[in-house]
Amino acid sequence: MSNSNWLVETTGADGEGARFILTMYERRIALDDLPYFLGLLDHLSARGCAVPRTIHDREGARFRMVDGKAAALIEFLPGISPDEPSAAQAHALGAALAQMHLAGRDFPLERANAMGLVENCATLEACGSEALARIDADLPAMIGPARAAAALDTGGLPRAHIHADLFPDNVLMLGDSVSGMIDFYFACTDTMALDLATTHAAWAFGPDNRYRPAIGASLINGYETVRSLERAERALLPELAKGACLRFVASRAEDWLDTPDDALVTRKDPMEFVARWHYYDETGQDSFA
Numbered sequence: 001m002s003n004s005n006w007l008v009e010t011t012g013a014d015g016e017g018a019r020f021i022l023t024m025y026e027r028r029i030a031l032d033d034l035p036y037f038l039g040l041l042d043h044l045s046a047r048g049c050a051v052p053r054t055i056h057d058r059e060g061a062r063f064r065m066v067d068g069k070a071a072a073l074i075e076f077l078p079g080i081s082p083d084e085p086s087a088a089q090a091h092a093l094g095a096a097l098a099q100m101h102l103a104g105r106d107f108p109l110e111r112a113n114a115m116g117l118v119e120n121c122a123t124l125e126a127c128g129s130e131a132l133a134r135i136d137a138d139l140p141a142m143i144g145p146a147r148a149a150a151a152l153d154t155g156g157l158p159r160a161h162i163h164a165d166l167f168p169d170n171v172l173m174l175g176d177s178v179s180g181m182i183d184f185y186f187a188c189t190d191t192m193a194l195d196l197a198t199t200h201a202a203w204a205f206g207p208d209n210r211y212r213p214a215i216g217a218s219l220i221n222g223y224e225t226v227r228s229l230e231r232a233e234r235a236l237l238p239e240l241a242k243g244a245c246l247r248f249v250a251s252r253a254e255d256w257l258d259t260p261d262d263a264l265v266t267r268k269d270p271m272e273f274v275a276r277w278h279y280y281d282e283t284g285q286d287s288f289a
């Protein structure tokens with residue numbers, strides 16, 4: 001578990017209640033990163049993005065220590081995470097993602113991507129072929145593609161503050177409108193096209209893990225209503241989407257091996273993203289037409 005969330009409801013002196021999310025940071029999240037994550041939320045929220053602002057304490061702090069753990073109070077946003085997003089919802093999310101990329105341009109802090117293309121390769125290599133094969137016989141074969149992704153030259157692509165984990169469960173929607181993008185704890189400074197490719201890989205596959213062209217196309221079209229992709233970004237989208245798949249193959253494989261068989265948590269299957277990697281590898285630019 002990375003953090004624990006509680007819904008806090010207040011009654012208010014005037015009878016007008018309010019809701020907040022109280023987050024306690026349990027592990028994985030470094031204290032030093034909190035000013036980046038929480039500052040970015042406030043920055044984006046102040047510029048009209050659908051992200052929760054943080055509630056400061058009387059001294060103006062965005063988080064405080066409680067029993068040795070950091071805790072923050074965050075605005076509660078309405079909405080429901082879509083189980084099976086529609087094309088209209090994907091279109092709205094694409095636009096919201098581009099808006100976020102542009103709104104973050106003058107946020108002054110930086111955070112390196114701890115799960116970038118190079119790091120994912122290192123994670124899979126550190127797991128080792130033998131351990132990966134214990135999860136699935138086809139998993140060790142992903143080390144080669146991870147090396148290729150790590151060697152990808154993304155130096156010329158425009159960068160911004162990116163969410164990096166914008167799965168449907170990290171998006172709140174009211175109908176077809178995005179009411180919240182949450183869970184910014186993988187946010188970092190990296191290429192915007194990688195964020196779009198990651199969101200594509202996370203959104204455009206159905207429960208049967210088959211590609212849903214209408215979702216993929218709507219996401220990209222929605223993004224481009226706010227920010228046009230540069231030619232170099234568009235050209236690299238298939239490779240970035242494969243890199244994005246490897247991010248989840250690597251983190252899920254590592255988590256799988258770290259989780260005892262009798263643990264109560266449900267492990268996420270790395271093979272789901274191996275299949276998506278193969279899809280992008282086979283179809284190339286067709287997935288982004």
Ligand SMILES: Nc1ncnc2c1ncn2[C@@H]1O[C@H](COP(=O)(O)OP(=O)(O)O)[C@@H](O)[C@H]1O
Nearest residue numbers: 003005021052074075076077078169170182183
């Ligand atoms: N700011 C928020 N507004 C409304 N609901 C929220 C907010 N933050 C979190 N939630 C709710 O809490 C759930 C878990 O939050 P999340 O940050 O995604 O934690 P985790 O990744 O640890 O599950 C979300 O799916 C959502 O239902």
Ligand SMILES: N[C@@H](CCOP(=O)(O)O)C(=O)O
Nearest residue numbers: 002165167183248251252268
């Ligand atoms: N969305 C990622 C992993 C991030 O997991 P979280 O539970 O910490 O939000 C995946 O699907 O693998």
